[in-house]
Amino acid sequence: MARIIDGKALASKLRERVATGVAEFHALTGRAPGLDVVLVGDDPASAVYTRNKEKAAAEVGIRGALHRLPTTTTEAELLEFVQRLNADPAIDGILVQLPLPNGIDPNRVTDAIDPSKDVDGFHPVNAGMLCVGREGLVPCTPRGCMALLDAHLAAIGAGPDLGGKHAVVIGRSNIVGKPMAQLLLARNATVTVAHSRTRDLPALCRTADVLVAAVGRPKMVGADWIKPGAIVLDVGINRTAEGKLCGDVDTEAAMTVAGAVTPVPGGVGPMTIAMLLENTLTAASRRVG
Ligand code: GUN
Numbered sequence: 001m002a003r004i005i006d007g008k009a010l011a012s013k014l015r016e017r018v019a020t021g022v023a024e025f026h027a028l029t030g031r032a033p034g035l036d037v038v039l040v041g042d043d044p045a046s047a048v049y050t051r052n053k054e055k056a057a058a059e060v061g062i063r064g065a066l067h068r069l070p071t072t073t074t075e076a077e078l079l080e081f082v083q084r085l086n087a088d089p090a091i092d093g094i095l096v097q098l099p100l101p102n103g104i105d106p107n108r109v110t111d112a113i114d115p116s117k118d119v120d121g122f123h124p125v126n127a128g129m130l131c132v133g134r135e136g137l138v139p140c141t142p143r144g145c146m147a148l149l150d151a152h153l154a155a156i157g158a159g160p161d162l163g164g165k166h167a168v169v170i171g172r173s174n175i176v177g178k179p180m181a182q183l184l185l186a187r188n189a190t191v192t193v194a195h196s197r198t199r200d201l202p203a204l205c206r207t208a209d210v211l212v213a214a215v216g217r218p219k220m221v222g223a224d225w226i227k228p229g230a231i232v233l234d235v236g237i238n239r240t241a242e243g244k245l246c247g248d249v250d251t252e253a254a255m256t257v258a259g260a261v262t263p264v265p266g267g268v269g270p271m272t273i274a275m276l277l278e279n280t281l282t283a284a285s286r287r288v289g
Pocket residue numbers: 095096097098099120140
């Protein structure tokens with residue numbers, strides 16, 4: 001039976017560590033790190049996500065602000081708003097919640113954020129830095145996955161190096177799949193990025209020592225997709241027909257074959273916000289030099 005990697009517990013530990021770092025930053029600089037979240041429009045899911053981010057920031061002592069802009073906001077107005085946040089020295093992290101209303105190009109908005117304040121790690125400068133192995137800000141969900149992987153490896157007495165291991169990432173998004181592949185590559189894994197055009201996905205996945213599922217298809221990864229003993233990281237957050245939360249992995253089935261599995265909920269999800277807080281502290285610390 002696979003080991004369950006407890007993301008809730010790890011995220012809680014990480015938040016405590018960030019809170020300590022925030023207190024040290026405050027003692028050193030006389031101010032708290034600042035995270036400003038921008039929500040455009042009234043998408044109900046985005047409203048919940050952004051409120052959670054604001055609340056989590058406050059809990060670790062980060063000065064958080066949530067800016068709610070109306071659905072009628074134009075791209076020019078949003079770009080000007082982002083410029084104001086860029087110019088404010090009390091703001092260390094800027095996050096513009098996606099998706100944006102129709103008529104606003106998300107790429108133009110991402111490009112407008114000062115890369116040193118881009119706590120999402122979505123700016124092309126930060127994506128490029130990750131790609132060439134230089135210091136930047138790294139997207140929160142892949143960082144959360146790596147932290148879960150590291151916690152598991154440490155728990156079984158293995159080192160963090162993935163040399164000789166095959167990692168398969170299902171999904172090629174800029175937010176998860178591509179940065180995840182880079183992080184695994186940086187650990188010396190042999191990485192395959194699979195996607196909707198990949199042939200015989202189950203057979204490919206069965207060769208993975210580390211399998212990351214980030215596609216958004218409920219319970220797509222079954223037991224017959226998993227190599228015995230593999231570590232399975234489930235990034236999916238979906239709802240079943242009955243409205244129950246589930247991942248991209250059929251967790252119960254996977255547990256009979258895998259060495260370790262992240263649950264949904266309580267796996268990657270809680271790590272994402274914890275990593276956002278850590279990215280904010282990192283951005284703040286680098287900005288004060
Ligand atoms: N929408 C869903 N997830 C995210 C995220 O991590 N960052 C932003 N900016 N928007 C999102």
